[in-house]
Amino acid sequence: MADENAKIRARDVCVYYGDKQAIDHVSIDISPDYVTAFIGPSGCGKSTFLRCFNRMNDTIPSARVTGLIELEGDDIHGDRMDVVQLRARVGMVFQKPNPFPKSIYENIAYGPKIHGLAEKKADLDVIVERSLTRAGLWDEVKDRLEDSGTALSGGQQQRLCIARAIAVDPEVILMDEPASALDPIATAKIEELIDELSGRYAIVIVTHSMQQAARVSQRTAFFHLGKMVEYGPTSEIFTNPIEERTKDYITGRYG
Numbered sequence: 001m002a003d004e005n006a007k008i009r010a011r012d013v014c015v016y017y018g019d020k021q022a023i024d025h026v027s028i029d030i031s032p033d034y035v036t037a038f039i040g041p042s043g044c045g046k047s048t049f050l051r052c053f054n055r056m057n058d059t060i061p062s063a064r065v066t067g068l069i070e071l072e073g074d075d076i077h078g079d080r081m082d083v084v085q086l087r088a089r090v091g092m093v094f095q096k097p098n099p100f101p102k103s104i105y106e107n108i109a110y111g112p113k114i115h116g117l118a119e120k121k122a123d124l125d126v127i128v129e130r131s132l133t134r135a136g137l138w139d140e141v142k143d144r145l146e147d148s149g150t151a152l153s154g155g156q157q158q159r160l161c162i163a164r165a166i167a168v169d170p171e172v173i174l175m176d177e178p179a180s181a182l183d184p185i186a187t188a189k190i191e192e193l194i195d196e197l198s199g200r201y202a203i204v205i206v207t208h209s210m211q212q213a214a215r216v217s218q219r220t221a222f223f224h225l226g227k228m229v230e231y232g233p234t235s236e237i238f239t240n241p242i243e244e245r246t247k248d249y250i251t252g253r254y255g
């Protein structure tokens with residue numbers, strides 16, 4: 001399972017909410033060479049584990065994370081790790097699009113400004129155009145950059161959120177069911193976008209849809225009751241799983 005190109009290395013990660021254990025000794029490498037999908041029945045811990053990678057569980061008072069997580073060899077829980085910086089390097093896209101109640105331009109420009117990535121307005125303009133172009137949204141919004149981000153359609157808002165994550169030059173993008181609130185056409189656009197972004201960024205996607213996991217990912221991790229039961233190439237997980245629990249899930253016996 002060790003991957004020499006790994007951006008993130010997680011080893012023996014456990015997560016507890018108070019006394020309740022939600023993740024039980026999970027180890028995985030996350031590489032930019034492929035899109036990784038986390039699948040499994042509701043409540044198995046997919047989102048909890050995903051949130052470990054940029055310390056989003058820190059925002060939940062009862063949550064406690066143990067084990068080792070490294071980003072490019074640096075312990076993300078180490079004293080030298082700046083959490084704001086970490087969350088720029090490991091960006092996140094949520095289930096429900098959550099643009100800031102600001103203009104389309106400001107939604108993208110805000111991160112680069114606070115991270116000091118642009119000195120002049122002209123530099124910011126370049127970042128805004130590049131990020132929106134990469135997120136497949138530029139042509140749709142280039143004439144209305146001053147309109148509010150919240151005035152866009154749901155699918156456009158989600159691509160705006162992806163552009164916002166891209167704008168601060170992340171190494172990893174975490175996506176927690178990014179298309180579950182979208183219609184099939186908007187979903188297809190997000191899936192195309194994931195395909196285009198893969199290779200440039202290490203992408204991890206939590207999804208309830210096995211069809212979506214099969215379409216967008218090259219590696220799949222199947223979770224059950226807080227454990228990572230099986231991990232491997234997506235095609236093998238879906239056609240020739242080793243574990244009985246994986247077989248039961250993908251054949252629809254539970255979940």
Ligand SMILES: Nc1ncnc2c1ncn2[C@@H]1O[C@H](COP(=O)(O)OP(=O)(O)OP(=O)(O)O)[C@@H](O)[C@H]1O
Pocket residue numbers: 017022040041042043044045046047048049060062208
């Ligand atoms: N903030 C929280 N406080 C307490 N328990 C939580 C919290 N968030 C999640 N849990 C519990 O941790 C376990 C894993 O939840 P998690 O949301 O990570 O699962 P999931 O696989 O992503 O589920 P779903 O597919 O339904 O989103 C569940 O038992 C859930 O009830």
